[in-house]
Amino acid sequence: MTETRIRQFKIILLGDTCVGKTALLNRYVDDSFIPDADITNGIDFRIRKVEIEPGVRVKLYIWDTCGVQRYRTIVSSYIRGIHGCLLVFDLSNCESFKRIEHDLTLVSEIEPRAPCVLVGSKSDHKHRCVSREEAEVLAKTLGVPYVEASSLTGHNVKEAFETLVQMIYRNIPNAKHERFAVESRFEPQKEEPGASWSCLLM
Numbered sequence: 001m002t003e004t005r006i007r008q009f010k011i012i013l014l015g016d017t018c019v020g021k022t023a024l025l026n027r028y029v030d031d032s033f034i035p036d037a038d039i040t041n042g043i044d045f046r047i048r049k050v051e052i053e054p055g056v057r058v059k060l061y062i063w064d065t066c067g068v069q070r071y072r073t074i075v076s077s078y079i080r081g082i083h084g085c086l087l088v089f090d091l092s093n094c095e096s097f098k099r100i101e102h103d104l105t106l107v108s109e110i111e112p113r114a115p116c117v118l119v120g121s122k123s124d125h126k127h128r129c130v131s132r133e134e135a136e137v138l139a140k141t142l143g144v145p146y147v148e149a150s151s152l153t154g155h156n157v158k159e160a161f162e163t164l165v166q167m168i169y170r171n172i173p174n175a176k177h178e179r180f181a182v183e184s185r186f187e188p189q190k191e192e193p194g195a196s197w198s199c200l201l202m
């Protein structure tokens, strides 16, 4: 029986409408891809649990937002209290790339300490209007890591989420040196979506 402390991280996905936020989440949580999924109705959330290192388990509450402008006020209210954010744009949609700075500003105003990762989605697309170089320049300017991913193929989806989770974990003062008290013993709960442990990329 392993002693473990369970942390909870709140993560949010931001980005323009139809950039593939829900698809990233579905791929990450239950390794599925639903073509032509419905638009997110305001806000949704999923749970996934990961093991960061032996004995350190994290329950991720991942908030999926709707990119449509009329939901911005609601979305802003969900940014408060987040531990980290995925800023998503569609590699085949230049407008969605232009919006990234706006979303990062929003996060910085509300949760300035929350780390962000820039995600270029739909990397499987033949037609792209944002080059890797352009995205890397923006990421460097904003001071965030950059990951290109495809929910269709699954390429780099886990990496995108888990890069962020590692950043959040490193952000916690003395996390690595903490003695983990027995808070609870975790058993995956069948009623929760994605309720299985996975090991995090280190």
Ligand SMILES: Nc1nc2c(ncn2[C@@H]2O[C@H](COP(=O)(O)OP(=O)(O)OP(=O)(O)O)[C@@H](O)[C@H]2O)c(=O)[nH]1
Pocket (backbone or CB within 6 Å): 015, 016, 017, 018, 019, 020, 021, 022, 023, 024, 034, 035, 036, 037, 038, 039, 040, 041, 065, 066, 067, 068, 121, 122, 123, 124, 125, 149, 150, 151, 152, 153
């Ligand atoms: N080719 C390809 N299509 C994708 C990918 N990810 C999402 N899509 C498609 O892009 C469309 C929009 O995806 P969603 O995940 O609903 O986008 P969203 O950002 O959640 O949209 P909103 O809820 O409106 O904010 C859907 O038709 C998806 O099937 C991908 O990796 N590759």
